Amino acid sequence: MTLQNLRIAAGAIVLFCVLLPAHAVTWTVRSEPARLVNGAPLLFRVKPPAKLDSLSGTWLGHQLTFSYDAATRTWFALAGVGIETAPGKYTLELTGARPSPKPPLNFSRSFTVARATYPKIKVELTVEKKFTEPTPEQLQQIEEGKKVKQDYFNRVTPDREWSGAFTTPAEASISDVFGSQRIFNGVAQSPHQGLDFRVPAGTPVAAMNNGTVLLARPMYFEGNFVVLDHGQGLLTLYLHLSEFKVKEGDVVKRGDVIALSGGTGRTTGPHLHVAVRWQGTYLDPARLMQLSLP
């Protein structure tokens, strides 16, 4: 290196230090809640070291699109940990786009996922035989229902429609929590993928957040079924309804009455089963309602 080049290099280093004060070169990345467990939704909050045009990330194989919260000057994205995720360390990879010609900024941070304790109480339930031993005709209806769900559930809308906290769909006590192990007619089922509210038939059911009605139709297991799309792969599902108050394509606001509860589909009696689906994974609705969201 010539003396001339050395001077230029030294000058560049000085300039670099002036332009990038020490406090601004680090990322702040945190999760709410701080303790992550399988089956739980969470909010990532990110403070990047520079102004970004957009921020995206990957987490447990999912794509995250962050929104900017001007009030706290942070980027946020709702995400989750699937109930089947084993305890361990998992990495959140971030890519921030900057105005051209600046190169994107990358950052990664690992988070520890602990094992949640879900009730192991085995509940003996009796449902009609058609739900545990369906006939070939009923199997065909079940298959059709599966196809509808596969088709609609995978239509991820890129824009976020939810805003602020998710609120309860019914003012009622909980009759079964997320993650519990259930037995139907002596046959063990997969863990309970939703939250059950003890409500008589005909109780108004409210939208948990802003969204668009993705499905409002009768299904084999779900009974009369409403699914709201809150954007970016986040859905809320309302099962066993007696009456629809919305139709597919309707835009709803948090708290709007979307249906009346009932006892249709695979159920032992009238109640409201609510589920939260995020990019193919079911998350605990109770934990989602506990999150304070921007």
Ligand SMILES: [Zn+2]
């Ligand atoms: Zn349920």
